[in-house]
Amino acid sequence: MIDLTKPKANLRIRRLRRAELPANTIQLARYLIGKTLVRETPQVRISGRIVETEAYPVGDTAGHAFTGRSAANNSLFLKRGTAYVRFTYGSHWLFNVASETPGVGAGVLIRAIEPLEGISLMQRHRKLTRRRQNVFRMNDLVRGPGRLSSALLIDGSLDGIDLCAPRSPLWLGAPVRPAKGVIGVSVRIGITKDAHRRLRFYERGNPHVSGPVRLSP
């Protein structure tokens, strides 16, 4: 685990090409564990290791694409590597990666990252949305999809962007530190339809993984 009191800066991270992304939703969800998510902001670069994902494959009734293509879920139907950013529960943005061929709707939800760069900026932005001035645990910084989007300044303005484009403000990178050991698998969090399917993937033992402990042994 990285020492969060000494944030690394100016990491060299190679952009992933679209051809490297598995053209299959479940394979992509597993593949993304240990990869890097990078957000370029005007001031600082924010980045983190992806430690938890969920697959919403074709035909999955819990997937936002299941009811058919619409203006709200259109990004899920674009080429893989496209960002799908969706607002939910009244106040949270969820960040996904479209995962199939154009015209087919499916995606991978990024649920948690382990902070690498830009930690103070993450803290600043997360604190702004807090009602009360409390100190919160470092682990809570980007644990859970809503918090992750808040910390990385991800909102609807990034919906539909190509994460594999040369100078995109949000992109996927090669691992700074590869995922260790066997990747954990469990049911997904917070859904009621197709709730039994084991399509959640996480790095075992990583404290930045979200959800109840029983799901992440």
Place this chain on the structure above:
DNA sequence: TATGCGATATTCT
């Protein structure tokens, strides 16, 4: 540490 609940707005029925 674990569980329960209200807030909040967009989308779909």
Place this chain on the structure above:
DNA sequence: GAATATCGCATAG
């Protein structure tokens, strides 16, 4: 009108 890929706060143990 109902449901929702959540979070933060409160309360109990």
